Amino acid sequence: MPDLSIPTRREPQRLVHTVLFRVSFRRAAAFGFLLALVFAAACSDTVLSPTTRGDSAASAVSAAFAPVRDARAFPCRTSQATPLGEHAYRYGTATLYFPQAALAPNGATIRYRVRYQEAGAQPVAVFNCIIPNTDLAIGLGDRSFGAQHGVKVRVGRTRGGVTTLGCVKAGECSLEAIDVVVPPSSTEPEDPCARGACWDRYGGDGSSGSYYWGGDGSDPGSPDEPGAGDDAASDSLPPDCAQPRNVLEAVYCQAHPPTAEQRVKMDSAMERMRRHGGPCSELADALGSMLAAGHLRVYDNADGTAPAGGASGQGGDWTWLDAAWFGTWETTLSPSGRNLAGMIAHEMDHHLNHVVTGVTDSDGHRLKADGTSDPYHTLNSRECAV
Amino acid sequence: MRGLVSIRRRVWIALMMGAASGELASVAGCGGLPPSVYTPVSATADTALFRVVVQSIPTLPKVPSRVDPRMLRADQELHGIEPNPHGSVRGSRAEFERMMPRSIFFPDSTHLVPLPARVLRLRADVLRRLGVQETDALADVRCPGATAEWLDKSPCPREGQYRSAIMAEAQERGAYWPGVVDERESGRAAGHWTVRVTERTMTEEGSATTAVDYVLARDPATRAWRLVKRVSLVIVE
Numbered sequence: 001m002p003d004l005s006i007p008t009r010r011e012p013q014r015l016v017h018t019v020l021f022r023v024s025f026r027r028a029a030a031f032g033f034l035l036a037l038v039f040a041a042a043c044s045d046t047v048l049s050p051t052t053r054g055d056s057a058a059s060a061v062s063a064a065f066a067p068v069r070d071a072r073a074f075p076c077r078t079s080q081a082t083p084l085g086e087h088a089y090r091y092g093t094a095t096l097y098f099p100q101a102a103l104a105p106n107g108a109t110i111r112y113r114v115r116y117q118e119a120g121a122q123p124v125a126v127f128n129c130i131i132p133n134t135d136l137a138i139g140l141g142d143r144s145f146g147a148q149h150g151v152k153v154r155v156g157r158t159r160g161g162v163t164t165l166g167c168v169k170a171g172e173c174s175l176e177a178i179d180v181v182v183p184p185s186s187t188e189p190e191d192p193c194a195r196g197a198c199w200d201r202y203g204g205d206g207s208s209g210s211y212y213w214g215g216d217g218s219d220p221g222s223p224d225e226p227g228a229g230d231d232a233a234s235d236s237l238p239p240d241c242a243q244p245r246n247v248l249e250a251v252y253c254q255a256h257p258p259t260a261e262q263r264v265k266m267d268s269a270m271e272r273m274r275r276h277g278g279p280c281s282e283l284a285d286a287l288g289s290m291l292a293a294g295h296l297r298v299y300d301n302a303d304g305t306a307p308a309g310g311a312s313g314q315g316g317d318w319t320w321l322d323a324a325w326f327g328t329w330e331t332t333l334s335p336s337g338r339n340l341a342g343m344i345a346h347e348m349d350h351h352l353n354h355v356v357t358g359v360t361d362s363d364g365h366r367l368k369a370d371g372t373s374d375p376y377h378t379l380n381s382r383e384c385a386v
Numbered sequence: 387m388r389g390l391v392s393i394r395r396r397v398w399i400a401l402m403m404g405a406a407s408g409e410l411a412s413v414a415g416c417g418g419l420p421p422s423v424y425t426p427v428s429a430t431a432d433t434a435l436f437r438v439v440v441q442s443i444p445t446l447p448k449v450p451s452r453v454d455p456r457m458l459r460a461d462q463e464l465h466g467i468e469p470n471p472h473g474s475v476r477g478s479r480a481e482f483e484r485m486m487p488r489s490i491f492f493p494d495s496t497h498l499v500p501l502p503a504r505v506l507r508l509r510a511d512v513l514r515r516l517g518v519q520e521t522d523a524l525a526d527v528r529c530p531g532a533t534a535e536w537l538d539k540s541p542c543p544r545e546g547q548y549r550s551a552i553m554a555e556a557q558e559r560g561a562y563w564p565g566v567v568d569e570r571e572s573g574r575a576a577g578h579w580t581v582r583v584t585e586r587t588m589t590e591e592g593s594a595t596t597a598v599d600y601v602l603a604r605d606p607a608t609r610a611w612r613l614v615k616r617v618s619l620v621i622v623e
Contacts, residue, residue, distance in 0.1 A: 308531030314596070314618040322534060336535050336591070343533070350621050362444035363587065363596055363621055371448040372547045373587050375532030375594045375623060 074098060074109070074131050098137050108133035258291075258298050262326045266291070269330070269341040272386045280341075280384035283348040290319060290351070298323050310343060312350040314364075319347045333385060336376040342385025349378035433508045435556055438611040439581050439600050440518055449547045449587065452521035455509035457499040460555035460582065494524055499555060523552035523584065531623040532592030543588050550586040557581075561599035561617040569601075578603050578614055594623040 074096050109130045131137045258266055266287075273284035290296045300323045309322040321343060330340045338346070355364045361373045366382075368374045436455075443451045501509075513520055528541035557580050560573020573580060579602050586595045601614040 308595075308622045309533030309535070310531070311620060311622040313620050324534075324536065334535060338535075346533075353618070361446060361449065361587065363594055363618070365587070365594060367446070371446060373446065373449055373589060373594075375587060375589050375591050376535070 096131065098132055102134055102137040103132045104134050104137075256298055256300075258296065258326075262298055262323070263291075265326050265330050265340060266296075266344070269339075269344055269386075273341050273344065273384050276384065276386045278383075279380045280345060280386065283345045283352075283380060283384060286348045286352060287319075287344050290348075295319065296321070298326070310347050312347040314350055314353050319351055321347065337382060337385060338376060339385050342381045345384035346378045346381035349380055354379045429502070429505050429508050432505050433512055434609075434611050435579070435581065435602065436509050436553070437512045437516070438602060438613055439553055439583060440512065440516055440551075442600060442613045442616060443549060443551050443583070443585065444616075445549060449549055450519070451549045451551055452519045453513055454521050454523035454550070454552040455506055455513060456523075456552065457501055458497050458552060458554040458582075458584070459499050460557050519548070521548070521550045523550050523586070526550040526586050526588055526593070529586075529588055529593040532589065532594055533623040535592065537592070539590065539592050542590055542592055544590060547587065547589045550588055552584050554582040554584075556602075561601055561615075561619075573601060576603070579611075592623070594621060596621045 109132060257263075270284040270287060273280040287296060297320050299320050309324065310320060312319045325338075325340045325343045328334075329338065333339050333342075349364050353364065354360070355362060356379060358367070360366055360379055363373075364378050366374045366377045366379065440451070440453055443453070445451045510520065525541075529543070530537040530539065530541075558574055558578070559571070559580055560569030560576070560578050561580055562568055562570045581600045581602065583598045583600055584595065585598055586593050597619040599617045599619060601617065602611050603614050604611050
């Protein structure tokens with residue numbers, strides 16, 4: 001029976017032990033190690049203990065992730081797989097402290113995400129953070145999370161079994177999906193925080209219990225509490241499909257990942273797109289990242305009653321495709337000149353917000369010669385229908 | 387249902403109060419609903435807000451906007467999921483509508499806020515003065531997505547294109563789409579109001595529907611609304 005108690009500020013060691021107890025098999029151990037990396041980095045010289053309060057940087061984020069009490073304190077939402085627990089994920093909050101030099105002078109912040117998962121599997125852990133919008137802060141975040149930018153991860157190209165997924169983009173986290181590989185380790189981490197406070201793992205004042213268990217929504221401090229954690233519910237992935245809490249979680253749960261056959265067809269289409277090169281290759285990579293994150297879902301519409309054949313978050317990280325695109329028109333062009341690869345390009349154009357004045361409308365659909373909108377095609381969908 | 391009745395009652399109370407105050411009034415949220423639901427309660431404030439959003443809807447010379455003057459509720463259906471009465475019926479319209487909340491992409495009359503006739507009249511006046519045609523956004527939903535090219539497109543316009551739009555209640559906060567954009571609190575701190583708009587490009591080949599948050603701010607001196615930004619959230623096509 002898992003320990004569902006909520007750690008309080010008075011019980012820091014107990015919290016850590018609870019985490020380590022749960023992280024017991026290989027994949028989870030890898031997460032524990034990575035978490036330790038985070039803690040260790042947070043304890044280093046570059047991550048400071050709170051000493052001041054109330055400057056603009058903190059105030060810019062404090063309302064969104066209340067309460068943040070320190071100018072250098074920035075919040076993270078965390079989701080941690082609990083394979084041995086009663087609930088699939090354990091959700092929590094944590095605070096990362098940045099040195100003054102890493103803060104943006106104007107208080108600007110960005111969303112910063114890191115996701116640990118094996119390709120095609122559910123994430124082992126997800127961190128959704130708000131951090132200062134400076135190169136130094138991003139670098140510190142990368143270091144803290146064990147990330148190394150510049151290594152593109154494509155489907156089937158993960159190394160060591162654990163893929164770190166992350167994205168950093170001004171304003172919102174969305175496009176630069178993922179780029180690093182972190183090998184797993186079976187080494188049980190020490191508790192770096194025993195050496196001193198680094199992460200405020202309790203958020204707030206500790207009284208509300210900022211760690212909570214996902215699943216039944218009845219626990220104190222659960223994200224279902226109005227005003228307490230609805231941000232966390234939205235931002236911590238993956239969702240609890242027993243109780244999806246918003247439309248995107250519902251989408252994630254309702255549609256299904258590509259079947260093995262659909263996956264083969266999709267891989268084949270992506271390969272054709274990469275061979276074609278140019279923007280098609282970029283769009284295939286974007287889909288690869290989305291597949292790796294499990295965010296490409298297929299919607300079965302065999303009876304043809306659904307009023308749409310595809311959907312995509314614009315700047316978001318969700319895409320749906322009608323299963324019909326894996327059938328007759330996998331490689332054959334439809335009457336409108338589309339096939340599976342073309343549709344991949346179409347939805348990825350939306351995903352990447354490819355809007356070009358004079359070429360597309362505000363949604364990203366190409367303009368026809370007469371100046372009207374062509375809803376069949378986006379910037380690259382025709383060229384990439386290979 | 388009880389909560390819905392309660393909040394509708396509160397909306398009406400706010401409408402009554404707002405007629406006197408001339409301001410945007412807040413309606414305290416109930417359990418299970420967003421913390422606050424706001425509705426523009428004075429005709430003057432509503433008209434000003436409405437005008438700014440209408441003027442901000444992106445159009446093309448050959449794709450003018452057509453706006454439904456009615457108002458969608460900004461309750462949790464705009465942010466959450468709609469219960470699926472048919473269970474997990476795969477491949478059905480019900481399942482799809484569970485995936486995409488009906489009130490955003492497939493609104494019907496049950497999702498409308500009961501606006502006073504005067505507010506509706508002033509909204510219609512705004513459209514007339516701006517040269518924007520009215521549309522029945524609830525009828526426009528019958529034009530299926532262009533991506534599903536195998537579906538019957540007879541409900542779509544036979545010729546000419548337009549961008550159908552219908553707005554939801556304004557809320558004092560920033561843009562919000564779960565997992566994509568969440569600026570509710572920072573927006574609130576900045577004094578921003580956000581109007582979610584369902585925009586649907588209507589073409590002979592089918593529709594493309596986008597949920598958009600228009601973030602607005604009001605100059606405290608002139609009380610004029612200005613568009614801070616337009617955030618596209620999700621496209622269904």
